[in-house]
Amino acid sequence: MEALSHRKASARLRVLNPDGTPAQNRPLSINQTSHRFLFGCGAFEAVALIRAKTDEDRAIRQERVEKWLDLFNFGTLPFYWGNYEPVPGQTAKELTMAAAKLLRERGVTLKGHPLCWHTVCANWLMQYDNEEILRRQLGRIRREVTDFKGVIDMWDVINEVVIMPVFDKYDNAVTRICRDKGRIGLVKEVFAEAKEHNPGATLLINDFNTSVSYEILLEGLLEAGVPISAIGIQSHQHQGYWGLEKVQDVLERFSRFGLPLHFTENTLISGELMPPHIVDLNDWQVSDWPTTPEGEERQAREIAEMYTALFSHPQVEAITSWDFTDECWLNAPAGLLRRDNTEKPAYQALRSLIHGAWETHEDLVTDDQGYARFTGFKGGYAIASEGLTATLELSEDTDATITLR
Secondary structure (H helix, E strand, C coil): CCCCHHHEEEEEEEEECCCCCECCCCEEEEEEEEECCEEEEECHHHHHHHHCCCHHHHHHHHHHHHHHHCCCCEEEEECCHHHHCCECCECCHHHHHHHHHHHHCCCCEEEEECCECCCCCCHHHHHCCHHHHHHHHHHHHHHHHHHCCCCCCEEEEEECCCCHHHCCCCCCHHHHHHHHHCHHHHHHHHHHHHHHHCCCCEEEEEECCCCHHHHHHHHHHHHCCCCCCEEEEEEEECCCCCCHHHHHHHHHHHHCCCCCEEEEEEEECCECCCCCCCCCHHHCCCCCCCECHHHHHHHHHHHHHHHHHHHCCCCEEEEEECCCECCCHHHCCCCCECCCCCECHHHHHHHHHHHHHCCCEEEEECCCCCEEEEEEECEEEEEEECCEEEEEEECCCEEEEEECC
């Protein structure tokens, strides 16, 4: 069986002329215009574009967004509570909604990240007791899920639960309620709230911990009936590429739950690697972390290999590169663009896969009954013949009649 057969479907088309007669012996140009698979990236540049104050900054951000859109169809937008609502009742809804609509108008599927997390938590919650903190946490989920319903219908509902109740870097409201409710108790409540207010939403749990601890947590959550739509797996590789052996191990261990897998935050470095003795990546704070030619070639090789392995696995539905440019988290050279907006080899490597090897373009000729067949990657297609056009959505093996117009 072909390695990527699960990503493809076959179409048997009956092609009609505008008058309803079979389009006999007509040349057809079949061109894929969208992917069903979610090829994603952090979409923070869209927020920065909306926020831009000067023409110069706006031009820089616009160029980045256009290059982002040339590559990706899936974006993660920030909902970190401490930043989204720094003062009670004063939220970034208007800014975030504008960024979301900008991307949606260009056909991008969106995810909000995250609804509950102990890091970048709202400091003003600390004045309340645990009961009130939980009430406000659930209210925050209800508000965001309701406000963005129909624009954002996918959420990282809760982030990094494995470490949440034992997190000891600093006191915070969410760790407090997680200690009180327990991991499963808190996850059950936040998922129930999100599910109630957007029953059709895709709801993820997300974690950087890929050890057996995450597996045990997932077992408990599923036994408790938590409506997890997909398992989120972070893969921040600041200290070096996982390698195929670890990638395959993670895929094998987490695919046993029978849920879709989303690689939610993928990072590969194009400069000097973070020292191996660093336990918490946030502890590596440097003022300058340059990209290098050697590192860029390494990053391109690694990202192509990892994406190919993930795309080849039938349970993986989404892959999200985390930083689009080099001036983001930890100042790391983790982007696909350099700071001057020039494309790194990793950008070009991904483009050659997403819009090259994994995209279908064919020229066909109908038979004397107007039939034509093709097999292609699942997604949207434009079909053209002698100035007439039609569209097709290919999601499974299809028998379709299309009329050229």
